[in-house]
Amino acid sequence: MSAPLTILGTGMAGLGLARQLRSRDPERPITLITADSGDEYSKPLLSTGFAKRMPPERLATRSALAVADQLNAVVRTHTRVDAIDIAARALVIGAERLAYGELVLATGATPRPPFMIPETLASRVFTINDLDDYRRFHTALAALERPARVAIVGAGLVGCEFANDLRAGGHAVAVIAPETTPLTRLLPEPLGRVLGDGLAEIGIEWHLGRSLQTLAEDGGDVRLVLDDGHGLDADLVLVATGLTPRTALAAAAGLETSTAGVHVDRYLQTFVAGVHALGDVACVDGVNAMYVQPLQASAKALAATLSGTPTPVSYGAWPILVKTPACPVVSLPPGKTPARWRIEGEGQAMSALAEDEDGRLIGFALTGDCVRRKVELARAAPALLV
Numbered sequence: 001m002s003a004p005l006t007i008l009g010t011g012m013a014g015l016g017l018a019r020q021l022r023s024r025d026p027e028r029p030i031t032l033i034t035a036d037s038g039d040e041y042s043k044p045l046l047s048t049g050f051a052k053r054m055p056p057e058r059l060a061t062r063s064a065l066a067v068a069d070q071l072n073a074v075v076r077t078h079t080r081v082d083a084i085d086i087a088a089r090a091l092v093i094g095a096e097r098l099a100y101g102e103l104v105l106a107t108g109a110t111p112r113p114p115f116m117i118p119e120t121l122a123s124r125v126f127t128i129n130d131l132d133d134y135r136r137f138h139t140a141l142a143a144l145e146r147p148a149r150v151a152i153v154g155a156g157l158v159g160c161e162f163a164n165d166l167r168a169g170g171h172a173v174a175v176i177a178p179e180t181t182p183l184t185r186l187l188p189e190p191l192g193r194v195l196g197d198g199l200a201e202i203g204i205e206w207h208l209g210r211s212l213q214t215l216a217e218d219g220g221d222v223r224l225v226l227d228d229g230h231g232l233d234a235d236l237v238l239v240a241t242g243l244t245p246r247t248a249l250a251a252a253a254g255l256e257t258s259t260a261g262v263h264v265d266r267y268l269q270t271f272v273a274g275v276h277a278l279g280d281v282a283c284v285d286g287v288n289a290m291y292v293q294p295l296q297a298s299a300k301a302l303a304a305t306l307s308g309t310p311t312p313v314s315y316g317a318w319p320i321l322v323k324t325p326a327c328p329v330v331s332l333p334p335g336k337t338p339a340r341w342r343i344e345g346e347g348q349a350m351s352a353l354a355e356d357e358d359g360r361l362i363g364f365a366l367t368g369d370c371v372r373r374k375v376e377l378a379r380a381a382p383a384l385l386v
Contacts (some may be wrong), residue, residue: 002025002027002028002101002306002307003101003102003274004028004029004030004031004099004100004101004102005021005028005029005030005031005100005101005102005103005104005306006030006031006032006033006091006098006100006101006102006103006104007030007031007032007033007103007104007106008033008034008081008091008103008104008105008106008107008249009032009033009034009105009106009107009108009279009281010032010034010036010038010040010064010067010075010077011043011106011108011130011279011280012042012043012279012292012295012296013106013108013278013279013280013281013295013298013299014032014034014104014106014279015032015040015067015071016295016296016299017104017106017278017299017302017303018030018032018071018073019071019299020299020300020302020303021303021306021307022071022072022073023303024303024304024307025307026072029074029101030071030072030073030074031073031074031075031076031098031100032067032073032074032075032076033076033079033081033091033093034064034075034076034077034078034079035078035079035080036077036078036130036131036132037064037077037078037131037132038063038064038067038075038076038077038078039060039062039063039064039067039131040060040061040062040063040064040066040067041059041060041061041131042059042061043130044292044323045059046059046128046130046131046133046134047128047158047161047162047165047323048161048165048323049134049138049165050138050141050162050165050166050168050169050171051164051165051166051168051169053169055138056131056134056135056138059131059134060131064077079093080093081093081249082094083249083252083253084103084249084250084252084253084275085097085253086253086254086255086272086275089101089103089274091103101274102274102275102276102306103274103275103276104268104275104276104277104278104302105249105250105262105275105276105277105278105281105282106277106278106279106281107245107246107249107279107281108129108130108245108246108279108280108281109129109243109244109245109246109280109281109290110129110243110244110246111127111129111239111240111241111242111243112241112242112243112244113127113153113239113241114241115212115215117215117239118215118216118217120217121215121216121217121222121237123140124140124217124222124235124236124237125215125222125236125237125239126140126236126237126238126239127238127239127240128158128162128238128240129243137236137238140236141171141236144235147170147171147172148166148171148172148235148236149171149172149174149233149234149235149236150166150171150172150173150174150234150235150236150237150238151173151174151175151176151222151224151232151234151236151237151238152166152173152174152175152176152237152238152239152240153176153177153212153237153238153239153240153241154175154176154177154239154240154241154242155175155176155177155179155181155182155183155184155206155208156177156182156183156184156185156240156241156242157183157185157186157320157322158240159175159177159182159238159240159241160175160182160183160195160199160322160324161322161323161324162238162240163175163199163204164199164202164204164323164324164325164326165323166238167199167202167203167204167326168202168325168326172203172205173203173204173205174204174205174206174207174232174234175204175205175206175207175208176207176210176211176212176224176226176232177207177208177210178208178209178210178211179192179208179209180208180209181193181195181196181208182195182196182199182206182208183195183322183329183331185333186320186322186329186331186333186365187329187331187352187365187367188341188343188352188365190343190350190352191329191343191350191352191365191366191367194327194347194348194350194367194368195324195327195329195367196208197327197348198324198326198327198348198367198368199324199326199327201326202326207226207230207232210226210227210228210230211226211227212224212225212226212227213225213226213227215237218233221233221234221235222234222235222236222237224237243280243290244259245257245259245260245261245262245280245281245282245283245288246281247261247262247281250262250270250277250281255270255271255272255275256270256271258283260283260286260288261277261280261281261282261283261288262277262281262282262283263283264276264277264278264282264283264284264285265284265285266284266285266312266313266314266385267301267302267305267310267311267312267313268282268284268298268301268302268305268313269305276302276305276306278295278298278299278302279295279298279299280295282298284298284313284385285385287315287384287385289315289384289385291318291320293315293316293318294315294318294384294385297313297314297315297316298313301313301314313385314383314385314386315383315384315385316378316383316384317332317378317379317381317382317383317384318332318378318384319331319332319364319374319377319378320332320333321371321374327348327367327368328367328368328371329365329366329367329371330365330366330371330374331363331364331365331366332363332364332365332374332377332378332381333363333365334354334362334363335362335363335382335384336356336362338354338355338356338362338363339355339356339357340354340355341353341354341355342355345367345368345370347368348367348368348369349367349368349369349370350366350367350368350370351364351365351366351367351370351373352364352365352366353377361377361380361381362381362382363381364377364381
């Protein structure tokens with residue numbers, strides 16, 4: 001019989017791996033451990049729920065109990081692992097020591113607010129990175145019993161998607177960010193302006209080129225003061241300033257980690273035999289791609305490896321589809337700084353082609369009707385991880 005497998009995390013990476021592995025091996029003992037509720041859901045749908053008036057229970061496709069039954073696995077919910085004892089091949093969970101045969105870290109990433117959130121505002125200031133976070137934010141919105149005034153700190157992927165979604169759901173939205181255009185990691189400045197204009201047309205208020213100076217309770221409001229002295233009042237604040245891989249357990253166990261995640265090779269293995277990582281926490285051969293397609297490719301490859309068929313993972317040229325219906329966006333960020341951006345189009349329909357010194361396509365960004373070119377351009381672009 002194969003060695004029992006323990007997976008830390010029940011997000012898309014952990015459950016995706018368990019499902020792929022179970023399709024290959026119906027009998028192998030699998031234990032999944034999670035610090036949250038363990039309900040199965042599609043993380044990309046979190047930033048589409050408010051426009052559709054979807055309560056959290058509708059976003060959950062299966063309970064932890066149903067997941068355990070379907071996968072013939074043990075699922076331990078609301079369980080925090082305190083340490084990994086590599087030498088003893090065991091997890092430390094309070095006073096318990098849980099042995100593992102092989103271990104997979106699928107602990108994901110966590111939001112990184114760039115400022116301290118006062119305890120008095122803990123019920124008014126949120127991050128959303130999983131279904132439990134969505135539940136808390138949804139509950140706070142529903143408790144107002146009216147459209148909310150929501151201030152979003154951050155104009156990256158998460159900030160823009162939630163801004164569009166909340167505005168479509170009838171709420172007033174203001175976005176604060178130090179960048180001069182939204183989505184700077186995915187769009188060159190001219191296309192960023194197109195996205196900003198498209199979201200402004202549906203009523204989103206921008207405060208770009210500005211940082212948050214203070215955050216405090218002011219009567220029944222949350223008062224946000226910007227670095228230029230301008231003040232905003234909000235009912236709720238959503239902090240969307242990026243994610244950092246959850247590497248603390250791995251680092252404390254002596255595994256190789258960095259700000260990019262837990263370092264693994266193309267077989268998703270750390271330098272310790274029998275210990276793997278995948279998903280948002282994993283830096284695969286120097287690449288951490290926190291998107292769905294690399295995650296799915298990693299789960300499929302690792303399932304094959306754990307089943308006795310060593311399979312290196314590879315990532316294709318997979319564009320990122322940004323969920324901003326007010327201005328559709330698709331981006332394939334170049335892996336290195338381009339020699340030039342070739343920008344074409346007008347109005348919302350814009351394309352930006354990133355080229356190297358020899359004029360070869362190394363990435364692209366598309367807005368409006370130009371998003372239809374995504375398949376054509378992806379075929380011509382280099383793979384992320386060959």
